[in-house]
Amino acid sequence: xxxxxxxxxxxxxxxxxxxxxxxxxxxxxxxxxxxxxxxxxxxxxxxxxxxxxxxxxxxxxxxxxxxxxxxxxxxxxxxxxxxxxxxxxxxxxxxxxxxxxxxxxxxxxxxxxxxxxxxxxxxxxxxxxxxxxxxxxxxxxxxxxxxxxxxxxxxxxxxxxxxxxxxxxxxxxxxxxxxxxxxxxxxxxxxxxxxxxxxxxxxxxxxxxxxxxxxxxxxxxxxxxxxxxxxxxxxxx
Numbered sequence: 001x002x003x004x005x006x007x008x009x010x011x012x013x014x015x016x017x018x019x020x021x022x023x024x025x026x027x028x029x030x031x032x033x034x035x036x037x038x039x040x041x042x043x044x045x046x047x048x049x050x051x052x053x054x055x056x057x058x059x060x061x062x063x064x065x066x067x068x069x070x071x072x073x074x075x076x077x078x079x080x081x082x083x084x085x086x087x088x089x090x091x092x093x094x095x096x097x098x099x100x101x102x103x104x105x106x107x108x109x110x111x112x113x114x115x116x117x118x119x120x121x122x123x124x125x126x127x128x129x130x131x132x133x134x135x136x137x138x139x140x141x142x143x144x145x146x147x148x149x150x151x152x153x154x155x156x157x158x159x160x161x162x163x164x165x166x167x168x169x170x171x172x173x174x175x176x177x178x179x180x181x182x183x184x185x186x187x188x189x190x191x192x193x194x195x196x197x198x199x200x201x202x203x204x205x206x207x208x209x210x211x212x213x214x215x216x217x218x219x220x221x222x223x224x225x226x227x228x229x230x231x232x233x234x235x236x237x
Contacts, residue, residue, distance in 0.1 A: 009077040021093040024085035034106040036060040084111020108140035121219040122232035192237040201229035
């Protein structure tokens with residue numbers, strides 16, 4: 001897509017998000033063993049699109065590579081960009097939960113694993129028929145389920161995404177004199193990249209997390225050969 005159709009929307013290369021209990025930070029190559037522990041767990045992967053754990057670290061590495069932020073060159077919010085964070089427990093939180101982790105050990109992840117063109121129901125469309133939305137997903141080690149950790153992570157990611165949008169809009173507005181008002185208005189509208197999430201119908205825990213974080217259901221559909229019954233949730237910006 002050319003810059004005339006969509007403004008360049010830069011993504012941060014090295015930023016962290018701190019919440020009451022968590023640190024969200026960029027995924028690194030050194031995270032591979034911890035990421036394999038996550039993706040190699042059958043419970044974690046039950047409701048993933050793969051429906052099964054990764055066979056080995058090589059398989060996990062293939063899934064992890066798109067989430068590594070580039071050291072140079074463009075890193076922008078446009079298809080097929082990926083943007084995400086590893087989830088860490090703050091040391092005092094891990095101790096209070098009786099959860100033993102090494103320093104900077106991932107216990108989960110959250111990302112918009114891809115940016116896609118979709119309609120208002122989150123259905124994939126071509127560039128000429130849909131708006132760009134970011135499809136988010138997340139994982140957490142089973143021993144930490146039911147403690148509100150993923151809700152906290154999703155809420156923080158949503159807030160961060162909104163702040164990115166505001167920054168993109170400021171950048172477009174600051175260069176408004178370079179284009180006509182209608183073009184500026186259109187570009188500002190395109191900065192409002194909404195979030196969507198797709199989950200299997202039986203995954204009620206994830207459904208509740210998304211509702212708590214402001215998402216609403218927009219579509220139920222069948223996807224033969226992958227997930228059977230799918231719910232698409234959306235959070236417009």
